[in-house]
Amino acid sequence: MAHAATHHEGTNYLNHERGLWSWLTTLDHKRIGILYFITVFFFFFIGGIFALLIRTELFKTGVTVMGPETYNQVFTYHGAVMVFLVIIPGIPAFLGNFFLPIQIGAKDVAFPRLNLMSWYCLILGAVFAVSSLFVGGADTGWTFYTPYSISLKPGVVLMVVGAFIAGFSSILTGLNFIATVHKLRAPGMTMNRIPLFIWALYSTSIIQILATPVLAITLLLIAAENIFQIGFFDPALGGDPVLFQHFFWFYSHPAVYIMILPAFGVISELIAAFSRKTIFGYTAIAYSSLAIAAVSFFVWGHHMFVSGQSEVAGVLFSVLTMLVGVPTAIKLFNWIATLYKASINLASPMLFALGFLFLFTIGGVTGIFLATTALDVHLHDTYFVVAHFHYVMVGGTLMALVGGLYYWFPKMFGRMVNETLGRVSFFFIFAGFNVTFFPQFVLGAKGMPRRYFDYLPEFEHLNQISTIGSYMIGIGFVVVFIAVIHALLKGEKAGDNPWGAKTLEWTTSSPPPHENFLKTPIVTAGPYEYR
């Protein structure tokens, strides 16, 4: 009897089944989350190599390590890999998959088979995208602007088809999450008791379902125009190139919120847990996610102030974009207010959360510059824009991703991440990030256009600082990798609730059992009841 009980306690989702095949055919949301973990970090490594190649080439004027044609491909693959294969699936499909069902007290997502299929969609899409490298590659930038992308290059077609297929991973995951949140909450887990990470994923899912199909259609039109010469976008065939931009940004602007909303969710969890304090303005944070999701569909034209769209459209899109700033500011102030009269533990996940607040504030206020028509005319397509969106995507989303990884790692693998390694990685990523991207604001304000293989001599110093910073970020992520490997092999054993947090995932064992809870939890209070 005693032996049987011990055996039962030692069983978790990791050793419930064994062998590679059991992983490739798993329907367990936690294992699928781990598959995404490996996939996303693998592609982050690839995209990161491309990033370092870009920065190395820009270290000095003229040819440093490659020619302009190679450079154009390198920044295209950096953008496409990071956007479609890292940042979009990063938090929702990895951390979301693992923790969404557990945080609402469910055994799994609503459609486990669809969940596995989503992962295969991402892999298949990635295979297509990467295979384009072997047929001459693509050099369109991740935005695929027409008519340049109607170049009859097979690499472009493969890349577009890859992004199309990967899009279905996003759509199906969103569908799954919405169904799960609505139908599988544990008894007592009302909508105003779900953690803010769930609210963020829920808002993200709405955007994924509504916006991604538009991208899919647009990418199909490009593929059709390339293969069959049907004139949708190229005026030489009777099409309209600006129409493409409308279609593309109708998806890709909401997609920016697909990338950042889940990060907001992670930050809410981290700040509450490491402050041991109920979150300030739960309702405001939850509804501001929905508000951002809603407004995000009406702002796409702010990417097109100088595209030839009408001035009236420019002004309307400018004022609508300003509206996004309000719910975003609300979140920021709520997080700061949560720190008031708290009990703050500066463990490495919290350092990443505080680093997020610092960097995201810069990313946010520079967004106001770009939303202002007269300023954007000058700043559009310069390094100012590059700096702005890296502050949001990297300073925001990636900081939250690493913070979330360190926070939930003990739950996922039953072992703690070494605190020293965690802090060292934070130092290099945070400092390196500012050294890399802050000078780019100045470069952009001075007029250096983006996607430039070479630049005026007067821009060289700032580019050199930026390149040195990028190597610091590189070192930081190597340390993250070492920290993860070290934790897996030699990490200190974690208890069920090492941080003393209140959400449901910390009530089950670390790592969780096959169906998350031995007994379905009954929920009687909100997610952050620290009294």
Place this chain on the structure above:
Amino acid sequence: MIWWPSVASAQPTTFMPPVATAIAGQYNGLYGFLLAASFISFVGVVAAMIYFVVKYRRRSENDKTAYITHNHALEFMWSFIPFVLFMFVFSWGWIIYSRMRTFPEDALEVHVVAKKWDWRFIYKNGKEVTSSVDANNKRVPPTMVVPLGRPVKLIMASERQVPSTPLSEAPTDRAVIHSFYVPAFRVKQDVVPGRYTALWFQADQPGEYWVFCAEYCGTSHFDMTAKIKVVSVDEFENWLASEGAGELPLAELGRQVYAQKACIGCHTLDGRPSVGPTWKGLWGRKVQTDKGEFVADEDYIRESILEPNAKKVKGFENAVMPPYTGTITEDEIRAVIEFIKTLK
């Protein structure tokens, strides 16, 4: 804004490009204001964060924390104040933007042609400015010369590298989007194939300023530069009349095309309707067509030449005009447009 350089200057500062137009000065004023507001907000947020982190750092595992769920007055404040600030900045931006996009009537018009990866400038007297190659086979960007203190309007088009080759024979030679960007003037406008786009500026500071292509257009996107040289009006007039000035003004070339391409058979220049509507007084007029009312601008005239059946003028619905796609060059269309502009 004394603390921020909004006065004219032909030289870049540490943080900003030269200020060579009035618009650039106004840009700097707004940019400086927003930078200051952003800096104050950023410092406020980060200072509060650091203060709380230091003051409320965990002393023991048994720390008690306050249970504060919300505060309506505070939440209203920090929603409303940013909102007002954003609307203020939006309105200020709108004012400058509308100045950027309101074209002065008396502007000097220059045609700009973008292709992979070069700019070409065509003045109305037929003078053209193109890039050249130096002794080391390095590209020397074209230098466009403009008069000081006079508004200049650029009418821009994107074309193929070798427009005379049919697309079926050179499928990768396509006209793509470029963007005409002058940091010192704070202006930028995409140059879109299949239509004309325009921008204007009035340089108040003599000097030479860079033009960049800001929309990614392929291999030599980074090298698709030009220069704008701002000189006094006298110097400009001298330059325009000398240094291999064009043999034929654009409008004159347009008059020749009018005769040679048989436009003359159906369109009069004296106001009488013929097989087709007259060209006299056509420019800038509102034209009633079967697809609605349109202003006769560059795009309308170009479309009417290339695809006459796209919009048919009221009263001429039954007239038949052959499409000129493939039988007229973009340079000839530009000349016809300039010719029609002279037929007041």
